[in-house]
Amino acid sequence: MTFSSRTNWNPPTNRLTLARQRRRGDIFDLTESNPTRAGIEYPLDALAEIIARAARAPYTPDPLGLLGAREALAEELRCGVDDIIITASTSEAYAFLFKLLCDRGDNVITAIPSYPLLEHLSALELTSLRAFALQFHRRWEIEIERVRHAMDGRTRAIVVVNPNNPTGSYVTAEEQAALAQLGLPVISDEVFLDYPLEGRGSTLVRDDTLSFTLGGLSKSAGLPHYKLGWIRVSGPRKHEALAALELIADNFLSVATPIQVAFPEVLKIAPQIRAAIAARIRRNLDHLRSLSFPSIRVLPVEGGWSAVLRVPSTQSDEDLAVRLVEEQGVITHPGYFFDFDSNGYLVISLLTAPATFDEGIRRLLSMIPR
Numbered sequence: 434m435t436f437s438s439r440t441n442w443n444p445p446t447n448r449l450t451l452a453r454q455r456r457r458g459d460i461f462d463l464t465e466s467n468p469t470r471a472g473i474e475y476p477l478d479a480l481a482e483i484i485a486r487a488a489r490a491p492y493t494p495d496p497l498g499l500l501g502a503r504e505a506l507a508e509e510l511r512c513g514v515d516d517i518i519i520t521a522s523t524s525e526a527y528a529f530l531f532k533l534l535c536d537r538g539d540n541v542i543t544a545i546p547s548y549p550l551l552e553h554l555s556a557l558e559l560t561s562l563r564a565f566a567l568q569f570h571r572r573w574e575i576e577i578e579r580v581r582h583a584m585d586g587r588t589r590a591i592v593v594v595n596p597n598n599p600t601g602s603y604v605t606a607e608e609q610a611a612l613a614q615l616g617l618p619v620i621s622d623e624v625f626l627d628y629p630l631e632g633r634g635s636t637l638v639r640d641d642t643l644s645f646t647l648g649g650l651s652k653s654a655g656l657p658h659y660k661l662g663w664i665r666v667s668g669p670r671k672h673e674a675l676a677a678l679e680l681i682a683d684n685f686l687s688v689a690t691p692i693q694v695a696f697p698e699v700l701k702i703a704p705q706i707r708a709a710i711a712a713r714i715r716r717n718l719d720h721l722r723s724l725s726f727p728s729i730r731v732l733p734v735e736g737g738w739s740a741v742l743r744v745p746s747t748q749s750d751e752d753l754a755v756r757l758v759e760e761q762g763v764i765t766h767p768g769y770f771f772d773f774d775s776n777g778y779l780v781i782s783l784l785t786a787p788a789t790f791d792e793g794i795r796r797l798l799s800m801i802p803r
Contacts, residue, residue: 440556448751449767452758461793462764463781466738468655472786473709475655476702483702487695496683497675498663498693505697506663510648512638516665518678521687523624523649523662524554529681530620530645530664531558533674534589541620542583543592544575545772546600546741551592563588566774572632572733573602577611584615591615594622595634596736599771599780603634603735613642620645624652625737628711630718632735643668652738654703655710661692714738714783717790721783724794728803738784741768744801746777753800754779761796 436442453460465471497503498519507514520526531554535541540561543551547564555562565583567573580591591612595604604612604621612619621637623646636646649662666674692699721731721740730743744753750767757763768778785793 439559440553448755449758449764452755453764456758456762459762460764461762461789461796463785463790463793463797464764464766465782465785465789467657468706468710468784469658471713471784473655473706473713475709476705479702480699483695483698484691487691490690490694492690494686494690496679496686498688499690502661502693502696505700509700510665512665512667515675516667516671518664518666518675518682519688519693520649520662520664520682521660521689523622523647523651524550525685525687526645526647526649526662526664527551527554527620527622528558529678530590531555531560532681533677534618535560539587539589540585541590541592542580542588544594544597545774546597546768546778547594547771548598549770549772560589564772567597567600567602569732572735573597573600575604575608575612577608577615580612581615584617588617590618590620592620592622593637594625595637596625596628596632598625598737599739599741599766600732601630601734601737601739601741603632604637606635609635609637609639612637613639613644616642618643618645620647622647624649627653627707628714628738629736630715630734632733634736638665638667640668643670643674645674650699650703653707654699655706656699656703659692659699661688661696710738710784713787716787717783717785720787720791721794724798726798726801726803729798729801734783738782740781740783742779742781744777744779746775747802748776750776750778757797757800761800763793763796763800765797 503514503517537559540563542563544567545564563583565579568576593604644667646665650659651657728745732741734740754767766780
């Protein structure tokens with residue numbers, strides 16, 4: 434018996450993970466992305482009461498999502514209730530859309546640097562990923578000619594993350610319009626849209642091209658364990674797309690009934706949690722920018738939960754990240770994890786608890802030559 438070739442089922446353990454496993458002593462994790470483990474204060478009693486009430490609901494599945502949940506989301510997004518499909522996560526939303534748009538051997542294109550999840554999700558759907566590089570000119574920008582150059586006869590969609598993870602760059606109105614002119618469906622992952630820092634972006638909802646915007650409770654309410662996301666469909670052929678997505682979802686019915694029933698009330702609590710997360714990432718970014726260290730540059734962060742540090746390229750990013758773990762107990766993401774095109778980049782999470790963040794940054798700076 435052999436496993437499928439959809440992805441590499443037995444990849445070797447990377448050096449950074451091995452260094453972390455060997456580390457004896459304090460760990461200062463500057464990559465924390467789980468808000469439930471980051472010391473964020475949650476209204477736990479209110480959430481528990483909401484879920485307890487929702488647990489009494491009978492099972493009445495709807496492939497698009499329970500009407501009450503979609504009505505509440507439509508009000509939140511200011512769109513029609515028939516423009517929405519509820520999913521169990523943003524990852525599932527991607528899987529549904531790749532099933533909708535791609536046959537075996539087709540491809541989608543996306544920007545790099547980027548979070549590596551898309552590579553795995555596309556491979557699981559027997560779809561390949563083609564990349565175009567963001568260009569840094571005071572901010573990270575999409576150059577439309579690079580997008581066009583990445584396309585070929587089997588390209589079926591363009592995926593953008595708005596704002597990008599990890600660069601934090603929003604897709605500007607001009608970039609959105611240019612992407613729409615390429616004649617391909619656009620998938621816009623907007624899970625971090627509600628967290629502006631040094632900029633402000635807008636949702637990619639178009640009338641001139643078929644577009645899919647993704648969101649979810651994982652980031653917008655800091656509730657990754659509640660497992661609820663969504664797709665908003667707009668543009669030409671949206672009704673056909675929604676009918677096909679309904680058929681796909683009907684084969685899985687993966688979204689739990691209690692969270693859908695609780696969803697309208699959870700949405701009312703979400704701004705409180707979101708404000709606590711926003712305060713945390715703002716505090717950490719301000720602290721980072723307050724430090725005077727000539728050889729390190731904190732690149733612009735328009736939105737999201739991450740910051741990119743430009744560091745001296747005296748060794749590979751992997752070597753530096755491994756040394757930080759071994760000698761200082763500090764965990765960072767080396768730039769190559771996100772396909773940066775050269776050495777000299779570290780990515781850190783702004784979600785990290787302040788005490789851990791401050792000490793981790795202090796130790797990181799002690800390792801960087803001035």
